[in-house]
Amino acid sequence: MTASLIGERIQDLLDRRSAVSLQQQLYRHFREMIEDGTLRPSSRLPSTRSLATQLGVSRITIVAAFDMLTADGYLVGSIGSGTFVVDRPPIRSHTVATRAVPPDAISLRGQLILSGASGLQQREGAFLPGVPDVAAFPYAVWQKLQNRYLGQHLAQLSGYANGGGYLPLRRSLADYLRVARGVRCNPEQVLVTMGTQQSLDLIVRLLTDANDQVCIENPSHWAGALMLKSLGVRSVPVNVDREGIDMRDQHYAMNPKLVFVTPSHQFPLGSILSSSRRERLLREAAQRNFWIVEDDYDSELRYDQAPSPSLQGEDSSGRVIYLGTFSKVMYPGIRMSYMVVPSSLVSSMVRGLLSLYRPGHLPLQAALADFISDGHLTRHLINVRPLYAARQAELRKCLAETFGDAISLSSGFAGLHLTLRFRQAVDLDALQAQAAKRDVLLRRLSAFNHDVGPFEDGFVLGYGALSQDDIGTAVKRLYEVYQTTHNGPC
Amino acid sequence: MTASLIGERIQDLLDRRSAVSLQQQLYRHFREMIEDGTLRPSSRLPSTRSLATQLGVSRITIVAAFDMLTADGYLVGSIGSGTFVVDRPPIRSHTVATRAVPPDAISLRGQLILSGASGLQQREGAFLPGVPDVAAFPYAVWQKLQNRYLGQHLAQLSGYANGGGYLPLRRSLADYLRVARGVRCNPEQVLVTMGTQQSLDLIVRLLTDANDQVCIENPSHWAGALMLKSLGVRSVPVNVDREGIDMRDQHYAMNPKLVFVTPSHQFPLGSILSSSRRERLLREAAQRNFWIVEDDYDSELRYDQAPSPSLQGEDSSGRVIYLGTFSKVMYPGIRMSYMVVPSSLVSSMVRGLLSLYRPGHLPLQAALADFISDGHLTRHLINVRPLYAARQAELRKCLAETFGDAISLSSGFAGLHLTLRFRQAVDLDALQAQAAKRDVLLRRLSAFNHDVGPFEDGFVLGYGALSQDDIGTAVKRLYEVYQTTHNGPC
Numbered sequence: 001m002t003a004s005l006i007g008e009r010i011q012d013l014l015d016r017r018s019a020v021s022l023q024q025q026l027y028r029h030f031r032e033m034i035e036d037g038t039l040r041p042s043s044r045l046p047s048t049r050s051l052a053t054q055l056g057v058s059r060i061t062i063v064a065a066f067d068m069l070t071a072d073g074y075l076v077g078s079i080g081s082g083t084f085v086v087d088r089p090p091i092r093s094h095t096v097a098t099r100a101v102p103p104d105a106i107s108l109r110g111q112l113i114l115s116g117a118s119g120l121q122q123r124e125g126a127f128l129p130g131v132p133d134v135a136a137f138p139y140a141v142w143q144k145l146q147n148r149y150l151g152q153h154l155a156q157l158s159g160y161a162n163g164g165g166y167l168p169l170r171r172s173l174a175d176y177l178r179v180a181r182g183v184r185c186n187p188e189q190v191l192v193t194m195g196t197q198q199s200l201d202l203i204v205r206l207l208t209d210a211n212d213q214v215c216i217e218n219p220s221h222w223a224g225a226l227m228l229k230s231l232g233v234r235s236v237p238v239n240v241d242r243e244g245i246d247m248r249d250q251h252y253a254m255n256p257k258l259v260f261v262t263p264s265h266q267f268p269l270g271s272i273l274s275s276s277r278r279e280r281l282l283r284e285a286a287q288r289n290f291w292i293v294e295d296d297y298d299s300e301l302r303y304d305q306a307p308s309p310s311l312q313g314e315d316s317s318g319r320v321i322y323l324g325t326f327s328k329v330m331y332p333g334i335r336m337s338y339m340v341v342p343s344s345l346v347s348s349m350v351r352g353l354l355s356l357y358r359p360g361h362l363p364l365q366a367a368l369a370d371f372i373s374d375g376h377l378t379r380h381l382i383n384v385r386p387l388y389a390a391r392q393a394e395l396r397k398c399l400a401e402t403f404g405d406a407i408s409l410s411s412g413f414a415g416l417h418l419t420l421r422f423r424q425a426v427d428l429d430a431l432q433a434q435a436a437k438r439d440v441l442l443r444r445l446s447a448f449n450h451d452v453g454p455f456e457d458g459f460v461l462g463y464g465a466l467s468q469d470d471i472g473t474a475v476k477r478l479y480e481v482y483q484t485t486h487n488g489p490c
Numbered sequence: 491m492t493a494s495l496i497g498e499r500i501q502d503l504l505d506r507r508s509a510v511s512l513q514q515q516l517y518r519h520f521r522e523m524i525e526d527g528t529l530r531p532s533s534r535l536p537s538t539r540s541l542a543t544q545l546g547v548s549r550i551t552i553v554a555a556f557d558m559l560t561a562d563g564y565l566v567g568s569i570g571s572g573t574f575v576v577d578r579p580p581i582r583s584h585t586v587a588t589r590a591v592p593p594d595a596i597s598l599r600g601q602l603i604l605s606g607a608s609g610l611q612q613r614e615g616a617f618l619p620g621v622p623d624v625a626a627f628p629y630a631v632w633q634k635l636q637n638r639y640l641g642q643h644l645a646q647l648s649g650y651a652n653g654g655g656y657l658p659l660r661r662s663l664a665d666y667l668r669v670a671r672g673v674r675c676n677p678e679q680v681l682v683t684m685g686t687q688q689s690l691d692l693i694v695r696l697l698t699d700a701n702d703q704v705c706i707e708n709p710s711h712w713a714g715a716l717m718l719k720s721l722g723v724r725s726v727p728v729n730v731d732r733e734g735i736d737m738r739d740q741h742y743a744m745n746p747k748l749v750f751v752t753p754s755h756q757f758p759l760g761s762i763l764s765s766s767r768r769e770r771l772l773r774e775a776a777q778r779n780f781w782i783v784e785d786d787y788d789s790e791l792r793y794d795q796a797p798s799p800s801l802q803g804e805d806s807s808g809r810v811i812y813l814g815t816f817s818k819v820m821y822p823g824i825r826m827s828y829m830v831v832p833s834s835l836v837s838s839m840v841r842g843l844l845s846l847y848r849p850g851h852l853p854l855q856a857a858l859a860d861f862i863s864d865g866h867l868t869r870h871l872i873n874v875r876p877l878y879a880a881r882q883a884e885l886r887k888c889l890a891e892t893f894g895d896a897i898s899l900s901s902g903f904a905g906l907h908l909t910l911r912f913r914q915a916v917d918l919d920a921l922q923a924q925a926a927k928r929d930v931l932l933r934r935l936s937a938f939n940h941d942v943g944p945f946e947d948g949f950v951l952g953y954g955a956l957s958q959d960d961i962g963t964a965v966k967r968l969y970e971v972y973q974t975t976h977n978g979p980c
Contacts, residue, residue: 150637153550334648
């Protein structure tokens with residue numbers, strides 16, 4: 001390919017109205033021409049001067065692009081003799097033979113971690129649980145706030161997050177939690193984490209040893225149980241009823257190191273921990289020196305009344321570790337969660353956080369601090385609560401109209417999901433499989449069961465990301481599938 | 491002391507021509523004013539906003555300093571009502587606990603995690619290791635790229651990162667690593683993690699069981715050893731010499747599950763793994779079915795010659811797990827790292843990643859993909875390599891001119907640090923303490939020692955974030971301190 005031909009080819013490819021700079025375009029196009037063989041190995045490139053003239057581009061721009069290509073190993077140049085494509089240019093696509101997993105490659109611990117329903121990829125559509133309506137989020141505001149910290153300030157926010165997180169965010173959170181959840185804490189008790197899984201991991205690593213016992217709600221979210229088993233800790237599933245976790249004498253008598261609870265809105269069954277059980281749990285924790293881990297994952301989303309106050313706010317003995325997340329009230333991918341730890345644990349937890357995860361993302365933490373303190377979070381919650389409330393009401397209405405007495409639904413007017421159980425025996429496998437064929441994705445309640453005994457299975461129906469029309473359609477399909485699999489075609 | 495008086499006092503103390511950053515100066519002056527009682531216990535501090543105005547310093551700088559003081563237990567943020575000196579300020583201790591830690595609160599595992607030098611807060615200034623020059627980073631470009639994905643696109647990128655990360659980023663990384671490091675992989679083998687600690691955690695959790703044995707370099711970075719002990723795995727320290735890790739027959743004979751290595755630029759000693767040792771390591775891994783974990787943490791920063799090719803590229807048996815990070819080539823707080831796993835481990839590793847951490851930050855991953863594919867990363871490296879090369883040369887020159895034959899330095903013309911050892915016995919504790927008083931912060935080499943036997947201690951000197959003037963000043967101070975502590979005043 002002659003020098004002028006190369007120039008013409010590039011000329012055709014350059015887009016002078018593109019947001020991408022000419023230097024980057026030159027870099028990209030030359031690289032592609034080398035990789036696809038248009039420019040042969042060892043072939044000579046036009047001089048930067050002639051190319052500059054031909055393309056009407058500053059020579060500096062072309063030199064800079066050639067520098068990048070040289071640094072990347074596509075070009076070699078020597079003063080005087082010009083610039084050449086290297087003898088053996090990097091080949092773009094190349095296949096690596098896929099191997100089978102070697103025997104015993106995955107450890108027993110690894111197999112425990114990979115077993116179970118934990119690692120599901122998140123998909124969209126009815127009725128996947130735990131998915132908020134990301135369309136309702138104020139992206140323009142959020143972008144503006146983030147840009148406060150992405151410019152010149154970023155240099156000062158480019159390091160690790162020391163001491164538990166960005167202090168203004170911890171202040172905003174302490175303020176917000178006091179008002180919204182009755183949490184009593186100083187900002188330094190608030191630790192910012194990269195997700196509730198990280199909060200749980202830190203707690204289990206610092207406060208338990210292998211073979212210790214930890215009481216968990218049954219059913220409950222898989223994350224807690226997963227962290228426990230991946231660290232060799234024995235989880236003791238405790239039954240959940242309409243009053244929340246049913247801790248009995250024998251559970252307290254085994255002196256658990258931790259008790260994981262979701263008192264404000266049990267996941268997934270939706271019950272609220274009764275005051276008598278709260279009192280005893282707090283009393284026993286103080287007497288027996290175990291820690292209560294309160295996961296308040298979606299308490300902001302309560303639609304009929306104010307959420308029951310947090311256990312942390314009722315705790316006078318410093319035994320409650322409070323967990324919260326922005327996955328539900330903002331969006332899942334933000335990966336920002338927080339924990340409020342008793343003052344006695346602050347210094348240990350902060351050091352553990354630094355050692356184990358080296359947190360960062362300070363610009364995001366700074367923007368989040370403003371999002372809360374400027375009132376945007378409150379405003380957003382005011383917007384989405386009626387949205388979710390209407391969707392749950394619609395789901396209840398549609399299910400009642402179709403299934404009638406054949407089903408029972410979880411109580412509580414809160415959150416982003418309902419649990420559904422059938423009063424009579426139903427082939428849930430068949431129902432789940434058939435529904436999936438019609439894009440109705442059902443999560444089994446048993447996916448959250450950690451016990452060996454008999455378990456009343458059912459489905460967890462998420463409605464957070466569904467319009468009311470979507471809900472109507474999905475319920476209709478679900479009922480049609482139910483009729484064909486259960487009663488046979490009508 | 492009134493708010494404005496505090497401001498005036500600080501104003502007098504600030505030295506705007508000092509090599510020490512304003513943030514560090516604020517931190518130290520406030521700490522001293524608290525420790526010497528100038529600022530009384532429980533007294534209120536001026537607001538960061540008013541202090542920023544009074545001092546003419548960015549509010550973020552003041553917030554960052556207060557953040558450090560709070561983490562260190564000098565300040566508390568009381569809900570809504572500002573920042574106060576704690577009731578009982580620590581003298582030398584670094585704790586914020588206002589309630590004593592209950593006996594046995596921290597588990598044995600937790601105590602292991604919290605022991606050792608791992609959890610140090612990152613400070614600025616000479617000679618802290620591992621800190622790149624964040625001032626040289628192209629923030630404007632980075633902000634522009636991020637904004638491509640912070641607007642309306644965010645809704646589509648607001649979920650979790652499924653399947654190992656944002657595919658375009660994994661493609662860009664596969665391309666980049668093939669060219670820059672000779673890594674042979676398909677994009678599916680590239681997993682995006684939230685830091686090398688997370689990469690290590692995933693590997694150790696999935697591929698080892700408690701009491702398994704893992705060979706690590708000695709000395710080596712604390713993160714690997716920390717992950718191992720926090721998961722009950724026994725680490726076997728293997729001596730490092732001029733040819734890198736010195737794996738002997740007995741080490742191979744114990745059939746380790748993993749071997750952690752930094753072959754391109756051993757951390758912290760700087761040696762390069764010799765070809766004979768590379769060949770044997772790869773051969774033994776294939777025969778004995780152990781995994782080699784290659785941490786290529788700073789191979790982009792090599793100044794005299796092209797870095798030695800990655801072990802991964804020489805591995806024909808699929809036994810190498812390759813680790814890389816953006817902490818050095820971009821900035822530490824970005825918390826984006828990656829691993830290239832053998833094809834046989836891809837599906838297990840991807841599922842483990844999802845289950846254990848639920849990754850997200852897709853907008854950041856998307857911007858990073860463009861940063862690489864548009865050539866910005868390459869260009870940034872072209873800019874900083876000569877910068878760091880000059881700084882290391884300056885450090886070597888200054889040390890040679892002052893200390894002469896009294897010291898020996900690590901070999902290798904790469905990275906962001908040098909290791910310094912004294913040929914004769916020196917009171918390193920005294921030297922370290924005295925130097926710290928003059929803002930010369932020395933990291934002990936023994937902080938990276940994992941063995942029980944005798945160890946030739948020294949210092950790890952980071953120069954990445956220091957101007958050549960800073961280096962000259964710091965070395966001068968270090969030598970003065972050395973003379974007073976070693977030979978007595980001259």
